[in-house]
Amino acid sequence: MDLQESKTRPLGPPDLLTGMEGMNINDASKASLLSLPVELHLSISSYLTLTDVLALRNITRYFSTIIPKPTHAELLEAEISDEYCYILYACTGCHRLRRHHQFSPRMIKRTHRAGGRKAKNRFCVECGKRDLPGVDRYQRGSRWEENGEVWLRCLDCLEFDRAPRGKGVQRCGGCHAAYLELMSAPSVDEETDQEDEAEVIVEKEEYGVLPLCYVLR
Numbered sequence: 001m002d003l004q005e006s007k008t009r010p011l012g013p014p015d016l017l018t019g020m021e022g023m024n025i026n027d028a029s030k031a032s033l034l035s036l037p038v039e040l041h042l043s044i045s046s047y048l049t050l051t052d053v054l055a056l057r058n059i060t061r062y063f064s065t066i067i068p069k070p071t072h073a074e075l076l077e078a079e080i081s082d083e084y085c086y087i088l089y090a091c092t093g094c095h096r097l098r099r100h101h102q103f104s105p106r107m108i109k110r111t112h113r114a115g116g117r118k119a120k121n122r123f124c125v126e127c128g129k130r131d132l133p134g135v136d137r138y139q140r141g142s143r144w145e146e147n148g149e150v151w152l153r154c155l156d157c158l159e160f161d162r163a164p165r166g167k168g169v170q171r172c173g174g175c176h177a178a179y180l181e182l183m184s185a186p187s188v189d190e191e192t193d194q195e196d197e198a199e200v201i202v203e204k205e206e207y208g209v210l211p212l213c214y215v216l217r
């Protein structure tokens with residue numbers, strides 16, 4: 001193994017039979033924990049706090065493979081601990097503890113606050129923007145706050161956009177303008193009535209009097 005390779009090679013996982021196999025000499029000083037058998041790793045992890053379990057899972061792919069991922073219930077318990085309260089919040093979409101700025105403010109307040117009645121339904125902005133259909137994400141017409149701005153998933157085209165001015169607008173700028181235009185245009189019935197009246201006037205002018213068919217209407 002050349003020097004360059006030994007420097008860039010990631011640590012572990014160790015061979016479970018020999019412990020040290022699969023590791024290079026430069027990593028040997030870091031191998032004390034990794035060289036233990038898998039049963040001991042699991043045994044040790046069962047005594048660790050959730051913080052330490054999460055940290056250990058982040059060290060190498062080996063630990064993230066053998067140590068079970070914390071359940072959502074455990075994450076919800078962790079978010080009300082002294083260590084995490086008001087700092088990290090559980091997301092039901094990605095089953096991770098995430099920082100407060102990764103959620104829309106409404107997702108971490110009131111009933112969605114840490115320990116709140118709906119905390120179990122909380123999802124981060126990243127999860128909320130996953131494709132539809134699906135649960136634990138922003139549905140058509142949903143609005144949320146992100147980096148101090150209100151965003152939405154357009155009710156019509158499903159694209160993400162900054163919300164246009166106007167309370168509770170659920171469409172992107174283009175679709176909202178088209179919607180307003182449609183609403184201000186006369187309806188089909190109104191147009192038909194206006195056309196009928198125009199025809200009556202034309203026929204009245206041609207005949208000089210209103211035709212009988214119109215009188216009997």
Ligand SMILES: [Zn+2]
Binds near residue numbers: 096
């Ligand atoms: Zn998430």
Ligand SMILES: [Zn+2]
Binds near residue numbers: 155171172173174176
């Ligand atoms: Zn749109």
